[in-house]
Amino acid sequence: MSIQSINFEFIAKYLPLYAEAAVLTVRVAAMGILAALLVGIAVALVRWYRVPVLRQAAVAYVEISRNTPLLVQLYFLYFGLPKVGIIWSGELCAVVGLMFLGGSYMAESLRSGLESVDRIQLESAASLGMGQLLTMREVVFPQALAVSVPGLCANVIFLIKETSVVSGIALADLMYVTKDLIGLYYETGESLMMLVVFYLLILLPVSLLAARLERRLRFAGFGN
Amino acid sequence: MQGLGIEVLFKGKNFLRLLEGLGVTLRISVFAVLLSVPLGILFGMFMTMKNPLSRFVSRIYLEFVRIMPQLVLLFIAYFGVTRAFGINLSADLSAVLVFTVWGTAEMGDLVRGALISIPKHQYDSAAALGLNRAQTFVHIVVPQTLRRLIPLTINLTTRMIKTTSLVVLIGMTEVLKVGKQIIDANRFDYPTAALWVYGVIFLLYFLVCWPISVLAGRLEKRWR
Numbered sequence: 001m002s003i004q005s006i007n008f009e010f011i012a013k014y015l016p017l018y019a020e021a022a023v024l025t026v027r028v029a030a031m032g033i034l035a036a037l038l039v040g041i042a043v044a045l046v047r048w049y050r051v052p053v054l055r056q057a058a059v060a061y062v063e064i065s066r067n068t069p070l071l072v073q074l075y076f077l078y079f080g081l082p083k084v085g086i087i088w089s090g091e092l093c094a095v096v097g098l099m100f101l102g103g104s105y106m107a108e109s110l111r112s113g114l115e116s117v118d119r120i121q122l123e124s125a126a127s128l129g130m131g132q133l134l135t136m137r138e139v140v141f142p143q144a145l146a147v148s149v150p151g152l153c154a155n156v157i158f159l160i161k162e163t164s165v166v167s168g169i170a171l172a173d174l175m176y177v178t179k180d181l182i183g184l185y186y187e188t189g190e191s192l193m194m195l196v197v198f199y200l201l202i203l204l205p206v207s208l209l210a211a212r213l214e215r216r217l218r219f220a221g222f223g224n
Numbered sequence: 225m226q227g228l229g230i231e232v233l234f235k236g237k238n239f240l241r242l243l244e245g246l247g248v249t250l251r252i253s254v255f256a257v258l259l260s261v262p263l264g265i266l267f268g269m270f271m272t273m274k275n276p277l278s279r280f281v282s283r284i285y286l287e288f289v290r291i292m293p294q295l296v297l298l299f300i301a302y303f304g305v306t307r308a309f310g311i312n313l314s315a316d317l318s319a320v321l322v323f324t325v326w327g328t329a330e331m332g333d334l335v336r337g338a339l340i341s342i343p344k345h346q347y348d349s350a351a352a353l354g355l356n357r358a359q360t361f362v363h364i365v366v367p368q369t370l371r372r373l374i375p376l377t378i379n380l381t382t383r384m385i386k387t388t389s390l391v392v393l394i395g396m397t398e399v400l401k402v403g404k405q406i407i408d409a410n411r412f413d414y415p416t417a418a419l420w421v422y423g424v425i426f427l428l429y430f431l432v433c434w435p436i437s438v439l440a441g442r443l444e445k446r447w448r
């Protein structure tokens with residue numbers, strides 16, 4: 001495709017459509033990531049505190065969620081569950097799917113951070129008279145977070161990329177708009193170009209920010 | 225008469241058809257992995273070369289492939305390549321192509337990580353023992369990188385299997401599509417078929433990926 005043959009009129013006309021779709025992608029991703037982080041924190045804490053019963057459930061959840069594709073999870077949530085009366089909108093479904101998938105990834109990253117804190121530090125904190133909450137806040141959390149952050153950042157980028165499959169349950173995201181335009185007008189090059197540009201606009205800043213954060217935290221661990 | 229949804233799975237050849245559908249994506253992942261592993265090893269070695277040009281080129285390739293959602297790459301290959309070069313790539317060929325391009329990048333990065341994880345003193349010691357470059361590579365570098373790489377490669381295979389589920393979105397007839405056909409054909413006899421069909425597909429993916437993940441986890445622990 002040479003410069004002359006680019007149909008700028010087409011691009012200008014459908015730019016707003018892409019912007020709208022990008023907003024949907026970002027909105028779904030943001031809500032899904034937030035929900036996944038909450039699930040991840042809960043699961044990581046359950047495993048770290050070795051809560052009986054819940055702990056086994058957490059292990060099962062992590063295995064199931066990590067060993068199935070998001071698209072299949074979404075199909076089940078969106079097309080399957082309404083048959084037993086659970087009817088939800090596509091967008092809610094996408095957020096729940098991202099939460100289900102991302103929760104386990106977040107949990108594993110957080111857990112590796114928590115595990116990196118030697119348990120002897122808990123005893124030391126206790127011997128200094130620090131309570132549970134104080135120990136968590138002042139001793140465990142800062143160290144664990146430094147170890148977890150690279151993993152958490154990678155998960156955020158992974159989950160944003162995964163939102164591209166929500167077009168499978170008829171959400172009008174960037175993929176959906178692109179496919180629609182290719183089918184309608186056959187301006188394939190222009191449509192794909194806008195798709196790539198919009199994903200770069202979303203993902204590049206996040207990726208650069210993540211790299212910065214990682215550099216910043218590289219020496220934050222205890223005893224390094 | 226309306227039957228129980230689950231019966232639809234055992235009607236005629238339905239279950240067999242689902243398995244065949246799963247076979248379509250599994251075959252793509254097997255091809256892609258078989259191509260990605262050797263190419264990725266070469267790419268990993270290319271990335272660790274001291275030549276700044278090779279670093280720059282590999283960096284661009286790796287970053288672009290990694291930052292784009294795999295579905296975007298699939299769209300580019302399936303819709304874009306056809307349009308730009310007039311080659312009519314079939315859906316399964318473009319899928320194998322894209323997943324090989326993606327797998328090579330991921331595998332290359334794993335190989336690079338394994339190669340640079342070998343401490344410099346290993347090379348110095350080998351030189352002190354009078355091993356030449358080829359001997360150092362065969363007896364020192366390869367055994368150590370292999371132990372690290374094999375579990376990671378197995379993990380990449382499960383990621384590949386999960387990611388190839390995307391091909392339904394470029395119109396391939398794989399397990400999700402077959403599932404939809406079964407549901408549509410039985411809409412009136414088995415109104416709740418969607419729950420069971422998508423539930424079973426979910427389970428099938430888990431049954432394929434989970435043992436592979438367990439194997440990778442075990443090897444990783446044993447060879448640490």
